[in-house]
Amino acid sequence: MQRLSFKDNIRACAVCKTWREACVSVRVDEYPTPWLISYTLDKEEYELYDPLLDKTYIRKSTSPDLRDPFIECSTDGWLLMHDNNFIETFFFNPFTHERIGLPWPDMWNTQALAFSSAPTSNGCVIFSVFHVTKRSVIIKTYCLDTKECTAFMFPHRLPLKDGGFEHVVFSNGVFYCLASIGWLGMFDLSTTSWNVLSRRAPKCVSPNDRFMTEYQGDIFLIYTNTHDLDDQPRYLKLDLANQKWTDKIRLGGLAFYLSSKSSLTANRDLLYNQQMHQRCICSYVWVKPPLNVSDLFKS
Structure with a gap:
């Protein structure tokens, strides 16, 4: 073997x-195959699903604010989430039950939200597209180490306000923000600059049919509903040098694990499981499990 x-x-x-x-x-x-975490309404528990072994683990919620939570995003196995009353904002690790509070006011009132790395690592930065007008965009960052919040205002003339943002991905020091109408905004942490790709991404049938993810510095768009005769997904790769999305790319065995709040990419053949889609009738997101995940769930 x-x-x-x-x-x-x-x-x-x-x-x-x-x-x-x-x-x-x-x-x-x-790293281990991504796992799917799902919350069911009115239950003080959540499910962790391992698609490789087709096995589900039921975990009891450790505090009341984990009942019917609202998941914002996921990075490095951690979730950034609110309680169902939008009073508490916190990080939560669904594998270890670790919880880290986050005293950043007005976080929930944003158009896009993401964080750069696990909150237990050095230099974790939370990114927020706080407000968008026809002529400007306000970006806020919060450094978890220093507990400092910084606001930036950038001028622009693109119609980013309509429809908001679909996905935010962090890669190589840059937050990539995909607007629902196809514009891609990019915030560079090192230069604190905001730029928008000159060409829009192709239109999608519906917002739930387009996903953005990254792998080793490359940014990908996946269209799951193209209305083509063969009903095959469409894959695009960001070409920053030419300011466009490139079609007909070679994937080289990459697999995409897609959800509206977090999409992950791994270098392996796609493992499709129809049961996965039938059972996710609640809030769900793909998460990166720890390397010792098998030790945490020994029978």
Whole structure:
């Protein structure tokens, strides 16, 4: 089993339970396969779903503010979320039950929100598109280490106000913000500058059919509903040098795990599971599990 490629390792998992356990035990991966976390209304619990083993774990909520929470975004296995009354804002790790409060006022009143890294790491920065008008955009950042909030105002003449933002992705020191009408705004942390891509992304059938994600510095757009005859997803890659999105790209075995609040990319064949889509009737998001996730969920 040690000599199998990752692709063949995945295929061997389907032979039987014994082979699957053997394959998983020897697999060397960049990080474990993303897991899906979902909350069901009016329940003091949440589910963690491992798509590789097709296994679901039920976790009890550890505090009242985790009942029916509102998830803003996810990075490095952590969730940034509000309680259902939008009073408390906090980080939460669904694997370890760690909770970190966040005393940043007016955070919920934003058009886009993301954070750069785990709140337990050095230099974690929270990013917010606080307000957009026809002529300007207000960006706010909050440094978790220094507890300092900084506001920036940038002029622009693009119609970013209409429809708000769909997705925010952080990569190589830059927050990429995709507006619902296709414009891509980019905020560079090192230069504190805001720029907008000169060409819009192609239109989508509906906001729920377009997702943005990153992998090793590359930014991707995935269209899941193209109305093509073959009903295949469409993949685009950001070409900053030419200020455009490039079509007909080579994916090289990348797999995309898509949700409205957080989309992850991994270097492996896509593992599609129809049950995953049938059961997610509540708030859900993909999260990056810790390397020792198997130790945390031993039977």
